Amino acid sequence: xxxxxxxxxxxxxxxxxxxxxxxxxxxxxxxxxxxxxxxxxxxxxxxxxxxxxxxxxxxxxxxxxxxxxxxxxxxxxxxxxxxxxxxxxxxxxxxxxxxxxxxxxxxxxxxxxxxxxxxxxxxxxxxxxxxxxxxxxxxxxxxxxxxxxxxxxxxxxxxxxxxxxxxxxxxxxxxxxxxxxxxxxxxxxxxxxxxxxxxxxxxxxxxxxxxxxxxxxxxxxxxxxxxxxxxxxxxxxxxxxxxxxxxxxxxxxxxxxxxxxxxxxxxxxxxxxxxxxxxxxxxxxxxxxxxxxxxxxxxxxxxxxxxxxxxxxxxxxxxxxxxxxxxxxxxxxxxxxxxxxxxxxxxxxxxxxxxxxxxxxxxxxxxxxxxxxxxxxxxxxxxxxxxxxxxxxxxxxxxxxxxxxxx
Numbered sequence: 558x559x560x561x562x563x564x565x566x567x568x569x570x571x572x573x574x575x576x577x578x579x580x581x582x583x584x585x586x587x588x589x590x591x592x593x594x595x596x597x598x599x600x601x602x603x604x605x606x607x608x609x610x611x612x613x614x615x616x617x618x619x620x621x622x623x624x625x626x627x628x629x630x631x632x633x634x635x636x637x638x639x640x641x642x643x644x645x646x647x648x649x650x651x652x653x654x655x656x657x658x659x660x661x662x663x664x665x666x667x668x669x670x671x672x673x674x675x676x677x678x679x680x681x682x683x684x685x686x687x688x689x690x691x692x693x694x695x696x697x698x699x700x701x702x703x704x705x706x707x708x709x710x711x712x713x714x715x716x717x718x719x720x721x722x723x724x725x726x727x728x729x730x731x732x733x734x735x736x737x738x739x740x741x742x743x744x745x746x747x748x749x750x751x752x753x754x755x756x757x758x759x760x761x762x763x764x765x766x767x768x769x770x771x772x773x774x775x776x777x778x779x780x781x782x783x784x785x786x787x788x789x790x791x792x793x794x795x796x797x798x799x800x801x802x803x804x805x806x807x808x809x810x811x812x813x814x815x816x817x818x819x820x821x822x823x824x825x826x827x828x829x830x831x832x833x834x835x836x837x838x839x840x841x842x843x844x845x846x847x848x849x850x851x852x853x854x855x856x857x858x859x860x861x862x863x864x865x866x867x868x869x870x871x872x873x874x875x876x877x878x879x880x881x882x883x884x885x886x887x888x889x890x891x892x893x894x895x896x897x898x899x900x901x902x903x904x905x906x907x908x909x910x911x912x913x914x915x916x917x918x919x920x921x922x923x924x925x926x927x928x929x930x931x932x933x934x935x936x937x938x939x940x941x942x943x944x945x946x947x948x949x950x951x952x953x954x955x956x957x958x959x960x961x962x963x964x
Contacts, residue, residue, distance in 0.1 A: 665719025790850035
């Protein structure tokens, strides 16, 4: 077999939870979009810069980086924004690797875990600390999606197992570290475990991999494994799950009787709401996948009964050539305040402008305000602290009690 892994490290969270998804996804093409291409370009740039101790991504602004995307050559121009984020990541890696052995874009074996002969995965960075008998893998995630945790992360654990296998002759490792760095979200997640715990995960992954080739590989719908599954729109198990949740056209109130609360109150117990809320992400993800799959088929010229492509709302008007417009307006003898709209720079832009002068930056920061984050519902296991809401009626109740005491 080739080194391209069917049971990939990046897809481990899916195939370990849903073995049947591997065969189901095999019928779908490997498509990319502007976001994934930008992410790949950022990875290529980071690897290039890390190969040279004094190089910086900002030195490549305006240049184009070339890479292969599923057989198609891509040329991506490096912007100041990308360079800045990549340099943040590079600085983190260099600081982390100081005095240690650094390997970049490491092709690591994972077939000894998944049972897939010759299978490999690529870790962005591997750092070896021989005196402390430690090895660490770092994964750059360039996207602007949700923050990803390194804790119990199947992808990173497979990379770590590959790194331990690849560099086993260098050192008898005892501890393994895993890091996820998301520079665009200013997010770093770290996790360290003993080698024995990592080997226990290897057994779990091997058992899950063996189920993939079973005659009736299990399909198991769930929020995490379904989120990026290419077969989400056509998955019979997910369709069954959605039918059970939303009830279908034949559903009645009686179908949900066991979940419905017996009385309406402010308490949230074993009733319909917790059950339904736990499935919201799954339902919304399925709806998005169905919409995207219908659009993909129509764009490919396929027929989807009852649906067609139409042109949506047209974009905002824009000047074809701003320089030509400026020249025209000047011939009209328009004033500058009529031609242009001036706006004060944002705190973020000011920080970049003033960071070379800490005193000025400190004075400017005193004038910055920031709105509180909006409250949102999260699972009880979420690591963020719970916000305790003080009800208005409670405040009035306390005031009433105080007034009574005063009287």
